[in-house]
Amino acid sequence: MTAAPSAVESTQTGVAGLDDLAGLVADGDVLVLSGAGLSTDSGIPDYRGATGSLRRHTPMTWQTFRRDPRGRHRYWARSYVGWPQIAAARPNAGHSAVARLQRAGLLGGVITQNVDGLHQAAGARDVVELHGGLDRTVCLACGDVAGRAPLHRRLRAANPGFGPHADEVNPDGDAELPDDVLDGFVMVDCTACGAGPLKPDVVFFGETVPRDRVDTCFGMLEDAGSLLVLGSSLTVMSGYRFVLRAAELGIPVALVNLGPTRGDAKADVRVDAPLGAVLPELARRCGA
Numbered sequence: 001m002t003a004a005p006s007a008v009e010s011t012q013t014g015v016a017g018l019d020d021l022a023g024l025v026a027d028g029d030v031l032v033l034s035g036a037g038l039s040t041d042s043g044i045p046d047y048r049g050a051t052g053s054l055r056r057h058t059p060m061t062w063q064t065f066r067r068d069p070r071g072r073h074r075y076w077a078r079s080y081v082g083w084p085q086i087a088a089a090r091p092n093a094g095h096s097a098v099a100r101l102q103r104a105g106l107l108g109g110v111i112t113q114n115v116d117g118l119h120q121a122a123g124a125r126d127v128v129e130l131h132g133g134l135d136r137t138v139c140l141a142c143g144d145v146a147g148r149a150p151l152h153r154r155l156r157a158a159n160p161g162f163g164p165h166a167d168e169v170n171p172d173g174d175a176e177l178p179d180d181v182l183d184g185f186v187m188v189d190c191t192a193c194g195a196g197p198l199k200p201d202v203v204f205f206g207e208t209v210p211r212d213r214v215d216t217c218f219g220m221l222e223d224a225g226s227l228l229v230l231g232s233s234l235t236v237m238s239g240y241r242f243v244l245r246a247a248e249l250g251i252p253v254a255l256v257n258l259g260p261t262r263g264d265a266k267a268d269v270r271v272d273a274p275l276g277a278v279l280p281e282l283a284r285r286c287g288a
């Protein structure tokens with residue numbers, strides 16, 4: 001009886017692929033691409049992952065938000081209820097490990113598909129928010145960009161006692177409430193132009209990531225020694241294209257995710273394990 005090589009490796013390292021991952025990251029010039037799986041330990045559910053089928057409604061699309069005033073109104077009502085949970089979320093051990101690896105000089109920039117600001121809260125620098133951030137709004141009429149916190153204070157004043165509280169909040173900040181409750185919500189206008197409508201400064205499903213932002217990310221990738229994907233199943237092309245480009249350029253790709261990803265066939269290193277366990281151990285091995 002002879003153990004399969006993968007079983008031997010797994011026994012020696014604890015987690016299959018971790019030795020190869022540590023070797024790649026120790027070479028430096030790593031570009032991180034992170035997804036929802038990195039934030040699940042912070043209490044922000046991964047709605048594309050294993051629990052995605054528990055969702056009771058589909059995510060807001062750009063087409064609905066733009067064209068359907070009632071759909072937009074309901075989005076803001078759900079988002080109002082869900083915002084305190086998003087605002088209260090704190091970085092987890094995975095975010096902290098990424099920030100430590102960066103301080104140790106091993107990581108260049110971070111591209112994140114997450115809209116929760118938790119990389120920055122953990123101390124990471126040079127973070128490109130590929131899909132924007134929930135901590136600010138943009139006015140679709142005048143283009144004014146404003147903070148989400150003051151908007152929440154205005155909404156709270158306009159909606160005393162609005163509820164009930166949600167038991168589930170999605171990464172785009174919306175929460176579950178019946179339509180008749182949502183329709184009773186009072187939305188406020190843009191403070192800059194008095195009109196609006198306001199949109200969270202995030203890229204909705206069906207919306208295109210701004211071209212200059214994509215170009216910035218491709219530039220970061222071209223300067224990188226390797227691409228490290230953390231907590232993304234790479235379902236969406238907006239993230240997957242960086243894996244495809246890395247493969248074209250001959251830049252090694254490492255994937256850390258719980259479960260399979262669309263990029264598995266393109267990966268040089270693959271670690272299938274919880275990020276909250278892998279990333280602190282990775283940082284430790286790299287002396288970060």
Ligand SMILES: [Zn+2]
Pocket residue numbers: 139140141142143144190191192193194195196
């Ligand atoms: Zn405005």
